[in-house]
Amino acid sequence: MNELLRLVDVWKTYRMGAVDVHALRGMDLDVKSGEFVVVLGPSGSGKTTLLNLVGGIDTPTKGDILFNGINISSLNEAELTIHRRENVGFIFQFFNLIPTLTARENVMLAAELVENPRDADEVLEVVGLKHRADHFPSELSGGEQQRVAIARALVKSPPLILADEPTGSLDFETGKMVLGVMRDINRDEGVTFILVTHNSVIAEMADRVVHLKDGKVARIIVNEEPAEPEELSW
Amino acid sequence: MKAVRTLNLKVFRDLKSQKWQFAAVIFLVFLGVSLYTSFYMSYLNLSRTYDTFYERTNFEDLAVTLNPRSPAPKDLLSEVRRIDGVEEVYGRLSAYGTFERENRKITLKLLSIPEELSVNRLVIVEGRYPEQGEKAVVLLKKFADYNSINVGESIPVSINGKRVNLKVVGLAFSPEFIWIVESGSWMTTPKTFGIAYIPQQTIEKILGVENVISEVHLTIYDDGRADEILNRVRDIFADYGISASYKREDQPSNKLVKMDLDGFRELSFMFPSFFLFISALMVYVLLSRVVREQTGSIAILRALGYSRRDILLHYLTHSLVIGILGSIPGAVGGYAFSVLMTAEYTKLLNVPYYIAIVHKDVLIQGLAIGVIVPLVAGISTAYSASRIDPAIAMRGVEVEARKVKIDRILFFTKKASMLTRLALRNLFRSPRRTVYSLLGVVASVTLILTSMVFLDANEFAISMQFDKITTYDMKISTSNPSIYREIKKMPEVERAVPIIETWVVFERDGVTKTSILYAIGHDQDLFNLYDAGGRRHHPPPDGIVLPEILAEKLKITKGEDVKILTEFGREEVTIAEIYNQPLTVASYTDILYFSDKAGTDFNAILVKFRPGMENEGKNRILDVKGIRTDSIDDLKEYIDEIMTFFYVFIYFTLLFGASLGFASIFNTTTVNVLERRREIATLRMLGYTTGEVAYSLLIETVIIGIIGIAIGIPLGYMTARLFFESFQSEMYYMPFIISGMTYVLTAITTFVTLLLSLLPGIRYVARMEIEKVTKEMVS
């Protein structure tokens, strides 16, 4: 498998008045195309920051982030926008959907950004929500909202999907179902996933598990035989 | 662009999700645009109506009128024609006649016409032009209609004691009488006063004179030489006693016409500016709130790959939609309103037609203003939306650094309940929001007060005029002492008071100003002198009272001497006092002081009848030959008629003002509630009842209301004053009067508006599905 992403000594420092908060302190990481990577780590260890940098909604203070060989840390705002538009699908920890648009419209919103998007209804079907397409977010359950977010990430058919705690607010069954959907997409379509979670059980389904601690990679575990989501229990 | 589709859908969903707030802003844009287009188009159309009417009829540039009792030989006209720069000349004889109709005595001013008119041509709308020598007249159309006189009818007119049957052969409009006013006199009513055009030869035969004229009207080639030519014409007739002379701009009817026109033009800028300013403010408030609420959504959009420009345009589209939805109906409505206004207004005038063309440029200007104002108002908000950092916004944290400080300020509320404290804290927590709410209240108070002032001032002026200043029943224009004696002896007459009433031209360092001069007795009470504040004065024994507005223009101060020209000739008078009078811009002096200078004892008699004998008295006086009479009641009636239009107009302003106030208060209040839905949801979740939450909102609103009114009333006073000053003219002076009741009413209206606009917010709290809001909170 060829390399999709490479982080070299990436630092992210926030200035809070007089003190510096180091969200990332010299992170190195490689991700191969088609991999399913789970990122684990305690709260505040820099997981969301990592996704934001890779996804191009934030820029590192120091270090290089190479995506398909292109250094995105030196891109300007307009170029980053194109990176986000063409290369990345986001599933966020909070605020996933536009409340005034229906499920289908939320998906369309992403679809309209790219040349050859997938069909909105089709991706909604993939996440099992075709029958809810015309519902507004406030009319959907938390799990359903999260699945719409997955559909929205899929519709652009990006090479990389970044998911921040996609199951955080879901119950066990729903969570497993959402994870199943992601795993299928990863297998069937070769989409690379970086999934952030607190929940170490989820790590069992990953190709590789990256443990973060204090803004650095603490250790990486390779799963020779990743578990199926259905087998997970917590 | 394809990418815009769903995003545009979101614009409409956003508008829909706060439809009342957006509707309120759109309504204000609508009002602003429609006021602009309607007033400006009315101005242009009226202006064009007059211009084409004047052009078609070759309206005079200059006029000199003589005392009709001492006419001048017609031959002098050829001297006038010889003056370099004179184009056309129309000389005529004028005389007064009376006739009876439906038990009413009507005064007819007869103006002679030659075989063919070259200046002040008539627009005959019915019948024909009379033949020379024919005992026939052409009447002004409106006057004939008012008294239901038809073409073909003969009217028995008595002129100088002679009775003549004059056949009405035509009905016409004249550019001289768009408003029927005579120089040096009050407005007249068609009920008792009319204009009739009669062939020169006919009137000469009736009066027993030959080849004489008492008026000359002319057009000139070069307006720049008007003064010079007017002087030369005056010189020609100097020996015959000039009673008035004026340029087109001072021609009595034209002067009124132009004054109203200026009003239309001024309003077309002032009104819309006010509305558009407030709508801009509201667009800003509303859009800021939308953006604040949507920071999460903006972050998502940016993360999905929408560019900063997309976001900027997205929020500008909100403004654009407001602008378009407001200004298209605004322009259309403005046009319709302009047609209606022009039609209604011209009904008051004597014009043969009115022009109501669609001025595309005005429509386009209106549309452009209506679209640009919200866009400009939204630009900073849209820009800051486009600058939102998605990484930070995604974390969804709100910073509240002010909290501690505010709690210290609010120590005195320690004893107050939690809800009261919350209300107070809210006022301080977001000072910007509080300021906007305050601005809404202040704007509303200002507008309501400003429109009420016109009602107050008008009411005051009318009651001053008819209850205090002119308390006589009838005015008789004559300088004949035997008529005075005769009237005085009439059994119905309680009092008869002589006065002198004349036009007057003040001259000072090349500046000339025309006005009316009343010389009145010191110890009579039929014509009284008041200042604009409503205090009674007596005419100064040795000098004249000049209104401020004229004194300013002429740069005259008290005690100075000034040259004046009246129908009695040139004089020099001392300025004894300077102050404004209500309603009229007139000068006053003591009759003893002035009769010396004028060389006449009086030229009008004011009469008060004994109670209950008004009608008999009137009729007896009307039988006296060779006089002109004006009855106060008829005038009052006519003024009421004219005022109806202006009242409707003022009520509309008041309505607009109140709706502007309502819209801005409604928006700031509801936006306030909506912005706090999470907090309110939390309160409700904690177990507070709807009533308790409403109470907290109420406290907040009441405090804003009290502060807003406290600021708004003085501010409104100043604005109203400013607004009002700009409406003062050299013909009428409106005193600036605000009654105590007006303040109370303004405060009450504002408070009621405030409480009403709180209702949707309270209803929202009552109906709020807590679970929905909290779900939005976590998701």
Ligand SMILES: Nc1ncnc2c1ncn2[C@@H]1O[C@H](COP(=O)(O)OP(=O)(O)OP(=O)(O)O)[C@@H](O)[C@H]1O
């Ligand atoms: N905008 C910011 N300003 C200051 N500090 C920040 C900012 N964003 C993140 N941080 C800090 O950076 C560190 C890493 O934050 P990050 O959100 O990446 O953590 P995380 O691993 O996602 O935690 P969690 O599991 O709680 O979501 C934290 O200590 C956080 O407080």
Ligand SMILES: [Mg+2]
């Ligand atoms: Mg996180």
